[in-house]
Amino acid sequence: MIVYAIIGVIGICLLFAPMLFPDVRSQEVAARICIFIVLVASYDLLIGYTGIVSFAHTMFFGLGAYGTAIALRQMGPGWDAVLLGGALGLLASLILAALIGLLSLRVKAIFFAMVTLAAASVMAVMASQFSDFTGGEDGIIYKVPKLFSPATKLLTDDDGKVLRIFGAKANGKMAAYYFVFFGSLILYFIMLRIVASPLGTVLEAIRENEMRAEALGYRVVLYRTAIFCIAALIAACAGILRALWLKYTGPETSLSFAIMIDILLMVVIGGMGTMTGAIIGATLMSLAQFYLKDLMEIASQATAGIPLLPDLLAPDRWLLWLGILFILLVYFFPAGIVGTLSKRGGH
Structure with a gap:
């Protein structure tokens, strides 16, 4: 019940975010949480449900984002550009995932992880080098469909002014x-359906004992490749949403290895092999990244008269405290927040 209560609160906050948190920064955090819930849950399909360790997840995320961004810049801010660019990003993700899966998933886990790391590194280098298409290190700025322009009035009063819904x-x-x-919500429910389907059961069997699953007649490599492709497509869809929201796509926002580290941390914090863990992990990590520095600044000012404490709580040291918080979470929640609470009867 505790887990469901937490998820319910997060869901309500995200659903009414434009009304509850009208400032630009808070809406950016809310949108980022929605996108990263999808990204983390899709990665959990690999590492949590199937036991596949991949470092190429941001590559597929970036392909979706770059495909949409390049099409919008070349064709203009129309839905045809979104559909074509998104489709090309999805197609590229599917082809790469199938090739990597079929060629590499036969090897041991550590070797597959290295293959995916190499593929992701190559993609990041290509995004930086092919600056005519990708904008290089500077990335791409573009316009999105008119519906998403801040100047667009969805609802107006009799005087033609934009209506306000709860402010x-x-x-x-x-x-x-x-x-x-809603795009993130649909993708999340698709993943819930996959996990609850017979495919999800087979994936868990492969994770627990690959040899036994093979002996039962399941073609393990094909199943692992299939889920690798599905996860890649979902990650690419998350990239499309990210591109439309930011109106900017660059190496740091879509292909950075730091994003891959964030995804791993979110999976561990929430709990591997739990779709609900993605919601809690993505929310906690995103809130910490955006607001921990502000909280530390307040704490530093409040403890100004106490020796050493203001220096320890200086905003510049937020990464140190983020690391400490992560260590404490792992110590007290060794199976992740959802996994540990479920074992203790909090589910």
Whole structure:
């Protein structure tokens, strides 16, 4: 019950984020949480449910984002560009995932992880080098469909002014957020369906004992390749949502190895092999990354008269405290927050 209560609170906050948190920064955090829930859950399909360790997840995320971004820059801010660019990103992700899976999933886990790391590194280098298409290190700035423009009025009063819904303007920014929210929600429910299907059961069997699953007649390599492709497609869809929300795509926002580390941390914090863990892990990590520095600044000012404490709580040391928080979470929740609470009867 505790887990469901936490998820319920997070879900309500995300659903009503434009009304509850009208400032630009808070909406950026809410949209990022929605996208990363999908990204983390899709990665959990690999590492948590199937036992596949991959470092190429950001590559597929980036392909979806770059495909959409390049099409929008070349063709203009139309839905045809979104559909074509997104489709090309999905196709490229599917082809690469199938090739990597069929050629590499036969080897041991550590070797497959190294193959995916190499593939992701090559993709990041290509994004930086092919600057005519990708914008290089500077990335791409582009316009999105008019529906998502802040100047677009979704609802107006008799005087033609934008209506406010509980204080939030009913404009293109709200439309963009709810496009991200409901897009993420649909992708998340698709993954829940996969986990609850016979395919999900086979994947868990492969994770627990690959040799036994093979002996039972399951073609392990094909199943592992299939889920690798599915996870890649979902990650690419998350990239499309990210590109439409940010109106900017670059190596740091879509292909950075730091994003891969964030995904791993979110999976561990939430709990591997639990779809609900992705919601809690992505939310906690995103909130910490955006607001921990602010909290430390307040704490530093509040303890100004105490020796050493203001220096220890200086905002510049937020990464140190983030690391400490992560260590404490792993210590007290060794199976992740959802996994540990479930074992203790909190589920």
